[in-house]
Amino acid sequence: MEVRVEKLRKEFERFPALHHVSLDIRSGELIALLGPSGSGKTTLLRLIAGLEAPTEGKIFFGEQDASYKSVQERNIGFVFQHYALFRHMTVLENVSFGLKIRPAKRRPEAAEIKKRAFELLELVQLSGLEKRYPAQLSGGQRQRVALARAMAVEPNVLLLDEPFGALDAQVRKDLRKWLREIHDQTGHTTVFVTHDQEEALELADRIVVMSQGRIEQVGTPDEVYDNPNSPFVFGFIGQSNCLKVRISNHEVWFEDRPIGVPAPGEREGEALLYFRPHDIQILDGCGGCMAGVVASSRRVAGTRHVEVDVGSGHNPVEIELPPERAAGIDRSRIAFRPTKWKIFRP
Amino acid sequence: MAHDASQPQQRLARVGKATTEKPAARWALIAISLLFLLLMLFLPLTAVFVEAFRKGLFAFIKALGDPETFSAIRLTLIVAGIAVPLNLVFGIAAAWAIAKFEFKGKAFLTTLIDLPFSVSPVISGLVFVLLFGSHSVLGPFLQSYGIKILFAVPGLVLATVFVTFPFVARELIPLMQEQGTADEEAALSLGASGWQTFWYVTLPNIKWGLLYGVLLCNARAMGEFGAVSVVSGHIRGQTNTMPLQVEILYNEYNFVAAFAVATLLALLALVTLVLKTLLEMRYSAEIAASRRH
Numbered sequence: 001m002e003v004r005v006e007k008l009r010k011e012f013e014r015f016p017a018l019h020h021v022s023l024d025i026r027s028g029e030l031i032a033l034l035g036p037s038g039s040g041k042t043t044l045l046r047l048i049a050g051l052e053a054p055t056e057g058k059i060f061f062g063e064q065d066a067s068y069k070s071v072q073e074r075n076i077g078f079v080f081q082h083y084a085l086f087r088h089m090t091v092l093e094n095v096s097f098g099l100k101i102r103p104a105k106r107r108p109e110a111a112e113i114k115k116r117a118f119e120l121l122e123l124v125q126l127s128g129l130e131k132r133y134p135a136q137l138s139g140g141q142r143q144r145v146a147l148a149r150a151m152a153v154e155p156n157v158l159l160l161d162e163p164f165g166a167l168d169a170q171v172r173k174d175l176r177k178w179l180r181e182i183h184d185q186t187g188h189t190t191v192f193v194t195h196d197q198e199e200a201l202e203l204a205d206r207i208v209v210m211s212q213g214r215i216e217q218v219g220t221p222d223e224v225y226d227n228p229n230s231p232f233v234f235g236f237i238g239q240s241n242c243l244k245v246r247i248s249n250h251e252v253w254f255e256d257r258p259i260g261v262p263a264p265g266e267r268e269g270e271a272l273l274y275f276r277p278h279d280i281q282i283l284d285g286c287g288g289c290m291a292g293v294v295a296s297s298r299r300v301a302g303t304r305h306v307e308v309d310v311g312s313g314h315n316p317v318e319i320e321l322p323p324e325r326a327a328g329i330d331r332s333r334i335a336f337r338p339t340k341w342k343i344f345r346p
Numbered sequence: 347m348a349h350d351a352s353q354p355q356q357r358l359a360r361v362g363k364a365t366t367e368k369p370a371a372r373w374a375l376i377a378i379s380l381l382f383l384l385l386m387l388f389l390p391l392t393a394v395f396v397e398a399f400r401k402g403l404f405a406f407i408k409a410l411g412d413p414e415t416f417s418a419i420r421l422t423l424i425v426a427g428i429a430v431p432l433n434l435v436f437g438i439a440a441a442w443a444i445a446k447f448e449f450k451g452k453a454f455l456t457t458l459i460d461l462p463f464s465v466s467p468v469i470s471g472l473v474f475v476l477l478f479g480s481h482s483v484l485g486p487f488l489q490s491y492g493i494k495i496l497f498a499v500p501g502l503v504l505a506t507v508f509v510t511f512p513f514v515a516r517e518l519i520p521l522m523q524e525q526g527t528a529d530e531e532a533a534l535s536l537g538a539s540g541w542q543t544f545w546y547v548t549l550p551n552i553k554w555g556l557l558y559g560v561l562l563c564n565a566r567a568m569g570e571f572g573a574v575s576v577v578s579g580h581i582r583g584q585t586n587t588m589p590l591q592v593e594i595l596y597n598e599y600n601f602v603a604a605f606a607v608a609t610l611l612a613l614l615a616l617v618t619l620v621l622k623t624l625l626e627m628r629y630s631a632e633i634a635a636s637r638r639h
């Protein structure tokens with residue numbers, strides 16, 4: 001189901017955790033809320049769920065205004081960061097809970113409930129563990145029980161708060177792929193919170209980048225990575241360099257010279273030049289480029305990371321090269337030029 | 347070779363010793379504790395039983411069969427039977443409010459719950475005499491409607507409730523605080539009503555702590571003397587609970603009867619102790635969360 005958030009504001013005892021946030025979540029999409037700690041991701045998710053009441057603003061489920069509906073009425077599936085499985089119930093009882101507690105006229109028959117629960121357990125690859133208690137499961141297994149339990153009620157929207165936050169790296173990776181597969185099979189509209197950009201980039205159809213209670217950018221992983229619309233997003237997603245430069249004559253100047261980066265249509269004056277470490281080209285001579293002294297150079301998996309000192313008063317620039325291109329780099333001076341960049345005003 | 351192999355073990359043993367007292371000190375401490383327990387607990391307890399059976403089993407049974415004594419036993423059961431469920435409900439409500447909601451005056455409420463622990467039971471009883479006595483405002487007013495509080499069962503229940511209300515609440519507050527609200531939120535998000543959430547999720551989560559609290563609450567409710575003594579009026583066969591009856595019989599030099607009733611209270615204490623130990627053994631982890639006060 002489509003979910004629309006309109007000018008949502010949330011204050012906790014005068015502390016604003018969300019400022020007028022608006023967001024359209026499309027039916028069937030897998031969308032990630034990404035941002036640093038304290039940026040309001042969980043708050044937004046809980047507002048959509050109805051676990052918190054907004055200070056201002058509206059939430060629509062489809063065409064219906066759900067702003068004043070209770071959690072129960074919204075029919076959502078929520079997966080908590082620490083799973084919140086019912087510890088005195090078996091896996092099967094956990095998964096059936098949402099159906100069993102329905103009032104008689106909306107409750108499926110016992111046999112039907114059991115069948116549904118078993119189907120879900122198969123979907124989350126936990127067949128055979130239905131008699132176990134949560135304490136007898138691994139973290140990854142608990143996570144999957146929590147997901148099955150949330151899906152059992154056929155929710156309008158699935159909300160996951162840092163679903164893999166408490167798991168180790170390898171399990172995270174496996175579950176990530178698996179969640180994508182489940183989503184493709186079931187087609188639930190899904191919102192998940194993460195502060196792991198890699199997870200968001202790999203898993204989501206669209207990413208909502210948040211910072212300090214605001215949405216900075218919404219877009220596909222490609223859009224957000226290739227075309228960040230603010231210094232924050234550029235810095236937060238992927239690696240980046242930021243240089244203080246000057247725009248003059250439709251060109252970017254660094255210190256006292258142009259560096260071969262055109263800036264057509266840009267206003268004259270101070271600016272910040274952002275570029276990714278791998279979006280550069282190494283040059284032999286320097287007529288219109290950046291130059292600096294190699295401060296350090298280390299091999300990371302398939303690439304070489306080189307830190308270049310470009311002058312006092314500036315952050316060192318990090319560049320990445322394929323090892324074969326980096327062969328001659330060890331000489332102390334190096335000249336380069338960004339091939340892709342963004343200019344922001346300070 | 348053998349010597350080499352034993353080397354690390356010797357070193358370990360020495361490290362181990364350094365963290366404990368010398369054997370002499372250890373034995374002395376244990377002996378003192380045991381002696382103390384023997385003098386202060388075991389001897390009196392034995393004395394109670396010996397005195398109760400001094401004139402034989404028949405006299406013991408006859409003493410318990412006395413109508414006044416019998417009515418005291420009944421009254422104790424009635425008072426505990428009302429006070430404990432009341433405090434069960436109050437304890438859950440207070441713990442729920444304190445552990446799961448944020449509100450002004452929360453710290454104050456928490457302190458208030460401890461009040462009966464820090465006030466002498468006699469004062470607790472006097473509070474009710476002041477509230478409902480013949481010189482108070484409430485007392486004569488209720489009296490005019492034929493409602494008798496002091497020197498009657500309601501007064502006994504009130505005093506007992508007051509003295510025993512911290513038990514359940516104090517057992518549950520840390521337990522519920524530790525468990526947080528995630529389980530409840532999960533149940534609500536799955537469509538459960540507030541009542542279903544409480545019944546299927548909260549209650550099972552706290553049941554051992556709750557049982558533990560009820561057990562202690564009951565032991566105190568049945569054994570309470572001070573507060574109850576003040577509001578009872580000591581009307582024979584009517585407002586005497588077991589502890590009060592023991593005192594009366596003792597003051598009348600009716601030792602066999604006094605100690606016969608006392609054995610019942612001692613038995614209650616022993617049963618409570620055993621159940622408490624069993625609970626602690628079996629559900630130690632859960633109860634441990636609430637053992638921090």
Ligand SMILES: Nc1ncnc2c1ncn2[C@@H]1O[C@H](COP(=O)(O)OP(=O)(O)OP(=O)(O)O)[C@@H](O)[C@H]1O
Pocket residue numbers: 012013015016017035036037038039040041042043044195
């Ligand atoms: N119940 C609350 N009472 C007061 N302040 C709160 C409450 N919940 C959240 N906040 C505040 O709101 C802001 C946003 O919190 P939120 O939990 O949404 O962040 P988050 O993006 O989920 O962070 P994290 O990645 O650390 O989970 C934070 O500054 C937090 O301190």
Ligand SMILES: [Mg+2]
Pocket residue numbers: 041042043193
């Ligand atoms: Mg969070």
